[in-house]
Amino acid sequence: MIEVEQLSKSYGPREAIRNLSFQIEKGEVVGFLGPNGAGKSTTMNILSCIMPASSGSVKICGFDIFEQTLEIRKLIGYLPETPPLYSDMVVSDYLTFAARLRNVPSGKARSAVEQAVEKCSLQDVSNRIIGRLSKGYQQRVGIAQALVHDPDILILDEPTIGLDPIQIIEIRKLIQDLASSHTIILSSHILPEITQICKRVIIISDGEIAAVDSLESLTTRLHKGERLILKVRQNDSDIIEKLRALNQVNTVVEQETGQFTIDCEPGSNIQETVAKLALDNNWGIVELKQASMTLEDIFLKLTLEENEVTQ
Amino acid sequence: MKNVWIVAKRDLGSFFNSPVFYCVTTVFLILYGFIFFNILSYFSFQSFQSHQLRGANIGLNLNEMVIEPSFQNMAVILLLIIPLITMRSFSEEKKSKTFALLLSSPIHLEEIILGKFLACMIVTGLMIFLSGYSTGYLIFAGQPETGPILTGYLGILLMTGCYVAMGLFASSLTDNQIIAAVTSFGLALFMWVIGWGAQSAGPVLGQVFEYLSLITHLEHFLKGLIDSSDLVYYFSFILFGLFLTQRVLESSRWR
Helix, strand or coil: CEEEEEEEEEECCEEEEEEEEEEECCCCEEEEECCCCCCHHHHHHHHCCCCCCCEEEEEECCEECCCCHHHHHHHEEEECCCCCCCCCCEHHHHHHHHHHHCCCCHHHHHHHHHHHHHHCCCHHHCCCEHHHCCHHHHHHHHHHHHHCCCCCEEEEECCCCCCCHHHHHHHHHHHHHHHCCCEEEEEECCHHHHHHHCCEEEEEECCEEEEEEEHHHHHHHHCCCEEEEEEECCCCCHHHHHHHCCCCEEEEEEEECCEEEEEECCCCCCHHHHHHHHHHCCCCEEEEEEECCCHHHHHHHHHHHHHHHHC | CHHHHHHHHHHHHHHHHCHHHHHHHHHHHHHHHHHHHHHHHHHHHHHHHHHHCCCCCCCCCHHHHHHHHHHHHHHHHHHHHHHHHHCHHHHHHHHCCCHHHHHCCCCCHHHHHHHHHHHHHHHHHHHHHHCCHHHHHHHHHCCCCHHHHHHHHHHHHHHHHHHHHHHHHHHHHCCCHHHHHHHHHHHHHHHHHHHHHCHHHCHHHHHHHHHHCHHHHHHHHHCCCCCHHHHHHHHHHHHHHHHHHHHHHHHHHHC
16 A cells, blocks of 8 residues: 655755665554654655655555655545644634545535544534643544544554653554554554554664564564573572573673573573572572563664664 | 635634734724824815915815825835734744645645635735725715726735735745744835835846836826736736745755
8 A cells, every 4th residue: 555665865964764665555553663863754744745755756555656646645644743733723623624625525524523523532622722722632633633534544643742641541542443444654652652553563763674574573583582580689609600501591691789681592491490590509589580572672672783783 | 726715714714813913903004094194184284275275276186195195105004014914824834833734635835825825815905995994985075086096906905915925935934923024024125115226226227126116016006007017017926926935835845
């Protein structure tokens, strides 16, 4: 549905994104992940036709982004990082305006607005002035604006930024509900959010793609070995050596006093051996657990590897 | 065309919701009313005097002595006031990031610009209409020629179009409303006085300056004359202003 090839964009001499290529299928929920300034918003602005790319091609539903922007804009609902809200307008008037701008005929505008209001649970505030609403409601009005014309593709740039935890949960739930009927591209630098909502992630770092994959395969791909964390009360200097002497153990690092990270071969299951060793030597075992690699680790690892390469 | 109206309608709504419009209109009407009153009372004083000195009332013409100077003064007040109407058009959209909504919608940039132009013209047109009580009163109380009044209004409207086009251009350059207002005020004033440089600029360039000046062309309209060269001037001025606006906005997307 969306094909991006060799997309680059530079602001003057500064390259915001370099040679991005990825594809998104119909009905997918894709997360754009990357640190601040990695080029997420730039990519989204290009996809939603707000700014043209410096080079490369984008095809959305077969339409070329340079030649047929108007066709593409009809298919897309876009929520920029700052929701484009006219603070002096009433919510329902604003949504009607957005619907009319997106070619919803005037006869159908009212029902389109009603649906959007319902989807985003804005019934209570639909007659209030946008500028007086709380940030959470404003964000929802922003989302309502993006889906008022029932577009095939929703592009949401950091939809939960600046919200309180309850509002974040509500917005996430809303996006999950929308996922059944739309193709959604979502950007965030908050990792748990992506894990919860998206099935596939595109990790961008420094304007380049660090990884494009499903969450599961990303986790397995980077999960090259197993890692145990051992906490003991005793502080003998030979603990490290004794642990290193174990079969299948690759490295042992003492993170802080009495806490060791043990990296071992995949599938070695040495918890029992480690526990026995600790008991036999009277180290006073406090904790022994398997550390799983979170998306956070993957993200850090990928972006750091990226940096090492460039340096 | 439909899209132009959608954009214009929203802008009108925001004009009528904001205190800026009411403030600007009030100031305009008070200033214009004061000037009109003074011109009219001077005229009635003169005609009273010439009435007393019998036979000397030749040359006391309501059109020439009241209506023409009123229009000229109105043009000056509009010069000061239209930048305050146009300043928000693009600057505010840029500042509050709402421009993204327009840019990501299936609508041409030209339609956005025309919509904003139309909204500003309607607002200023309304202000000029409200000031129409003055000429209305003159028609009711005296016998002025209606021809020059109508062409006068046409000239004022065309000139307003030029101010608005310049104002939109200035507004497209920046996201700061004050800078937009000052720039468009400066541009408008410059195009107003450019004719003054005519004498010292030599025969050819002098004529060019003379032709470029906004007032020279208004004079003909105020005298009741619709000259095609004036129409060409005003329309090309407006189109050029809107064209520059389009260029600025389009190029800012690429940067």
